[in-house]
Amino acid sequence: MSDHLKRRAAEAAAEAELKSGMRVGLGTGSTAKHFVDIVGERMRGGETFLCVPTSEATRRQAEGLGIPLTTLEAIGELDLTVDGADELDDALRLIKGGGAAHLREKMVAFASKRMIVIADQSKHVRMLGAFPLPVEVVPFAHPATARWIEAGFAQLGVAVTTRLRLAKDGDPLVTDNGNLIYDCLSAGFPEPEKAAGMLAAIPGVVEHGLFIGLCSAAYLASDQGVVVLAGRP
Numbered sequence: 001m002s003d004h005l006k007r008r009a010a011e012a013a014a015e016a017e018l019k020s021g022m023r024v025g026l027g028t029g030s031t032a033k034h035f036v037d038i039v040g041e042r043m044r045g046g047e048t049f050l051c052v053p054t055s056e057a058t059r060r061q062a063e064g065l066g067i068p069l070t071t072l073e074a075i076g077e078l079d080l081t082v083d084g085a086d087e088l089d090d091a092l093r094l095i096k097g098g099g100a101a102h103l104r105e106k107m108v109a110f111a112s113k114r115m116i117v118i119a120d121q122s123k124h125v126r127m128l129g130a131f132p133l134p135v136e137v138v139p140f141a142h143p144a145t146a147r148w149i150e151a152g153f154a155q156l157g158v159a160v161t162t163r164l165r166l167a168k169d170g171d172p173l174v175t176d177n178g179n180l181i182y183d184c185l186s187a188g189f190p191e192p193e194k195a196a197g198m199l200a201a202i203p204g205v206v207e208h209g210l211f212i213g214l215c216s217a218a219y220l221a222s223d224q225g226v227v228v229l230a231g232r233p
């Protein structure tokens with residue numbers, strides 16, 4: 001996705017959704033980064049925001065822009081969260097976690113009155129799963145957890161291979177929460193709700209990247225403009 005489309009999606013969402021005085025969750029990734037920039041620009045224009053970042057990378061960006069930050073535990077509820085996504089379908093079900101931040105992203109989205117996705121049209125898919133589904137697991141006995149994940153999918157009739165995510169140096173990637181990520185490769189998830197329930201029941205799984213019933217609307221940019229998919233209010 002070209003950078004100008006990411007910026008365009010972020011601008012459209014900010015124009016429609018972001019109001020001065022809001023408590024805002026700041027997403028993670030190369031698209032959400034543009035929204036964080038816009039929050040900084042709007043602050044320099046005199047508006048006020050109080051924000052919760054969804055990752056250490058976003059925290060560093062927001063601090064660099066002088067955006068006032070607080071914690072989820074201190075603030076409790078947020079008015080708005082704007083974040084990217086790896087995939088979304090017509091029902092505004094998402095796959096997130098390509099940036100390994102989906103645990104905090106989901107907690108922040110859950111605490112938000114509205115959770116908005118910004119992305120380009122190519123992330124809008126008929127069925128979730130071409131993008132490998134990230135699952136955050138505790139380090140203890142993680143190969144066993146990976147086998148349970150594969151077995152759980154097999155019981156649902158979905159063939160999945162798990163792949164431990166590696167960092168650039170070749171070591172296992174460690175999340176901001178000190179955990180590991182297994183990416184689930186499949187031909188797609190015809191029933192994401194069943195997959196989400198199965199994953200949530202596996203000991204050792206901290207959080208999976210299926211976001212169901214959390215997204216309020218998606219702003220999808222293409223060269224033809226920005227299309228809005230609306231979901232829950």
Ligand code: 5RP
Binds near residue numbers: 027029032086098099
């Ligand atoms: C991070 C995420 C990101 O929102 C997702 O990976 C999309 O990132 P990008 O905007 O860089 O394509 O879920 O965990």
